[in-house]
Amino acid sequence: MDRAGLKGFRVGDAEVSPEHGNFLVNLGGATAAEFGELMAKVREKVLDVHGIELEPEVEIWYT
Numbered sequence: 001m002d003r004a005g006l007k008g009f010r011v012g013d014a015e016v017s018p019e020h021g022n023f024l025v026n027l028g029g030a031t032a033a034e035f036g037e038l039m040a041k042v043r044e045k046v047l048d049v050h051g052i053e054l055e056p057e058v059e060i061w062y063t
Helices: 032-050
Strands: 014-016 024-026
Touching: 014 032, 024 032
Parallel strands: none
Antiparallel strands: 014 024
16 A cells, blocks of 8 residues: 555545555544545555555454
8 A cells, every 4th residue: 555655545534544554544533434435445546556456354344
């Protein structure tokens, strides 16, 4: 994610950490939808730039 230029990239209050590109942070009011959109955009960008399909290490549950 660092080499794809995504540090500091954000959707609403959900952001890729500017210090460490492997962390997503809540700037105070991020929603689950914003984190979902951020993750989708990050995966798309990394695939476009590096040809690597990222898989989340966490299990995502929606209600």
